[in-house]
Amino acid sequence: MYEPELELHFEDLEKQRHAARFGMWIFLASELLIFAALFALYFAYRVHYPDIFVEGVGHNAKVIGTVNTAILLVGSTAVAVAVNELRRNRTRLGAALLALCALAAVVFLLLKSWEYAKHFHDGIRPGGAGHFFAEHPEPGWPLFFTLYFAMTGLHAIHVAVGGVIVGWLAWWVARDGVGRAGAYRVELGALYWHFVDTVWVFLWAMFYLMGKHG
Amino acid sequence: MSEEPQSSALLLLIGAITLLLVGVSFAVSYGEHTTWSSIAAIGISTIKAMLIVWFFMEMRESRTSVRVAALGGLLLFGLLLGLTVTDVATRRPAPLQVPMPLHVPAGHVD
Numbered sequence: 440m441y442e443p444e445l446e447l448h449f450e451d452l453e454k455q456r457h458a459a460r461f462g463m464w465i466f467l468a469s470e471l472l473i474f475a476a477l478f479a480l481y482f483a484y485r486v487h488y489p490d491i492f493v494e495g496v497g498h499n500a501k502v503i504g505t506v507n508t509a510i511l512l513v514g515s516t517a518v519a520v521a522v523n524e525l526r527r528n529r530t531r532l533g534a535a536l537l538a539l540c541a542l543a544a545v546v547f548l549l550l551k552s553w554e555y556a557k558h559f560h561d562g563i564r565p566g567g568a569g570h571f572f573a574e575h576p577e578p579g580w581p582l583f584f585t586l587y588f589a590m591t592g593l594h595a596i597h598v599a600v601g602g603v604i605v606g607w608l609a610w611w612v613a614r615d616g617v618g619r620a621g622a623y624r625v626e627l628g629a630l631y632w633h634f635v636d637t638v639w640v641f642l643w644a645m646f647y648l649m650g651k652h653g
Numbered sequence: 654m655s656e657e658p659q660s661s662a663l664l665l666l667i668g669a670i671t672l673l674l675v676g677v678s679f680a681v682s683y684g685e686h687t688t689w690s691s692i693a694a695i696g697i698s699t700i701k702a703m704l705i706v707w708f709f710m711e712m713r714e715s716r717t718s719v720r721v722a723a724l725g726g727l728l729l730f731g732l733l734l735g736l737t738v739t740d741v742a743t744r745r746p747a748p749l750q751v752p753m754p755l756h757v758p759a760g761h762v763d
Contacts, residue, residue: 464719468726475730479737486742505679516668519709526658633710637702644694648682
């Protein structure tokens, strides 16, 4: 069974665990500010081009976006239960749930890739490139879709990173027999995954729900 | 934060509630689009986010220092978003129009 080592600069494991959690939350707060800039741009341009942003939502695959939301939430639930079960020393169950979350990341990215491919096929590319924008010359269209690609693309990178982290944690938990003592380390990866999930529930509303349905 | 395991059934229930809220948002979005439907979409997303942060991220059991870090990030997020949107919604002439005017015509006086 895995036992974490007490690092030199900590008096006890409790302080070490708290420092790790606190550092993770500081990191997540800084991550939030990266997304904040893009959220601000989205709402600023939506104020200026409300009709195009409402119409633009209709060009996105709402059902796929909704399925992806459900997939991320299932992943979040799995990873939350995994941490809880590891605290009960249920190593195998914890590893299996973490692997399920990593699988959710893979499925999410596959569906997102399909969506991007469909947009490219429809002549919708970042920066206003593609025949769609020749047919829709109003300046709000490239803004809507460039923000769509930038925000969902940045988020997809986070999903990929989260998937790798959670997948690695599943492997580590199974290999080293991580239980209650090491659960806090898994918890740090879980926090990252939950953050990625939280960002998506807003992106889903902004790019798939707040407008006309196609 | 408590190191004690909590009820996994509670976590599964929270997961089920978030999925139910996804269904509600999805159904509402097929109604006529209004300002209120947008507010509902963001509002339901906010509820989902709060459930995730409170239960899954265990904010309800976190120490004050962790809560301050999270609230600090949220406060800065709100300030950036709020001030930006307030600026572009109220400034005249309106900023962010594309294409931006490249030059002021000679003799132009505001």
